[in-house]
Amino acid sequence: MLNGYTYSQINYTVHWFCSSKMAGCLARIRRLPDGKILRVNTVHNHPPPNYVVCHDGKKENVKMIPTRSGKKFLLMLDSFTYSQINYSVRWVCSSKAQGCEARLRYYPSGEIVRVNTQHNHPPPKYICRNGVYIKL
Incomplete structure (x- = not known):
């Protein structure tokens, strides 16, 4: 979770896409093995999920x-x-x-x-x- 948004990892790589990708959201991040997050595109077309x-x-x-x-x-x-x-x-x-x-x-x-x-x-x-x- 980053800034209230959730992401799904792609094939155990460093690439994570917004959990709402199937709904058309293009937000994505890179999470390195040491846990550091590189913000690639954190612009979402929807509000964050409510937990x-x-x-x-x-x-x-x-x-x-x-x-x-x-x-x-x-x-x-x-x-x-x-x-x-x-x-x-x-x-x-x-x-x-x-x-x-x-x-x-x-x-x-x-x-x-x-x-x-x-x-x-x-x-x-x-x-x-x-x-x-x-x-x-």
């Missing part, structure tokens, strides 16, 4: 955090993080390897279906500096 979504009448604040590799994102909901399974709508708790069975579904429309959000551990601690999330 506050509603489900069952409750507002939920969703954050998308780029992973260290820059190839995927973590989804943060209620201070817990989830990892996407094979670029699908299915997300599992980032602590799944430690036995946590929490999971959810996050649809492109922004809808969240809480399949099981009971965790067997406290949420991870993050700080945000200059728009970058750092796990403590």
